[in-house]
Amino acid sequence: MSQSSHPALEIRDLSVEFRAPANRGLFEKPATFKALSGISLDIRQGEVMGLIGESGSGKTTLGKAIVGLTETSAGSICIKGQHAGPARAAGRRSLARLVQMVFQDPYASLHPRKTIGQTLSEPFTIQRTASRAGIAPRVRSLLQRVGLSPDHAARYPQHFSGGQRQRIAIARAIANNPPVIIADEPVSALDVSVQAQILNLLDDLRAEQNMAMLFISHDLSVVRHLCQRIAVMYLGRIVEIGPAKEMTAAPAHPYTTSLLSAAPRVKARNRAQAAPIVLSGDVPSHAAIPSGCPFHTRCWLYEQKGCPARCRTEMPRLETLPGGRQAACFFPEEAATPARSPAAACV
């Protein structure tokens, strides 16, 4: 395969394990749990893939695994056809050239004692992509590209608002035009009035540079607007993945239906007929994932179907459906249509 025909980001069967915070006997092996299991996804150049799921489902862990901040225990990550996996420790600098992450908190992500000019010089010095004399003009043009003034280079982070700091963090991420950007809830810490500006900036830069972007968010209306495709994560697995418009109009996994039902703006536009669904109970612990379909303990469709044994005993795999969407449910064609009256709870 030629270099250009590869997806910008290619993830295969990726797993991440963490040590459980358990207090066990002295001679027992430390317990681990899988925060991510068998994640596979591709993002094309120029494409924005949304990643949604409840808190703790593993979204940030996936982002950090891609940029090399979290160790993976199995699987592979390729960026533009280059392995970003095992050679990571030695190849951190080359990985940073391929992928950058923008974090949620623009207050924590900038060094308080470095001027903005110093912070924005680093990508060029570390990657050796500009001569000494060339760095200052590159920093000035970078500031302009993200809507700030070149004069801001001399100031410190505390002189900037949250929105301006996020512009600086974005400038640092795109300095060397990486082919892939991970944006982890990039506007959720910002004032509502600046959220749209930052989202537009990210999207404009993505289009200008033809970057692939993994956009992690809780805000389904933003995801639907910004992303061509959406991946839905539950307990460290992708349970549905497909084109944003089709998925939000008619989900193929009951978990997606539940998330959409909780997003009033998306629901109002697309799913006015659907009955509201309240997800029962908390997300189970990663250390005690339910047998069979991990979602069955909270699944309205499981109850609506009369609690089929298969859902409790067999793990549904991601299957490709007509139209190219994929869902990990035994009843994908019924996932978009909750009954108007609630089914009896399963015992």
Ligand SMILES: Nc1ncnc2c1ncn2[C@@H]1O[C@H](COP(=O)(O)OP(=O)(O)OP(=O)(O)O)[C@@H](O)[C@H]1O
């Ligand atoms: N370094 C770590 N060590 C141990 N457990 C971790 C570590 N990082 C994350 N976890 C656990 O892994 C799971 C997934 O966490 P993650 O932060 O990826 O979730 P998330 O989907 O990003 O949630 P949120 O929407 O709240 O940001 C959680 O159970 C979390 O407690």
Ligand SMILES: [Mg+2]
């Ligand atoms: Mg997170």
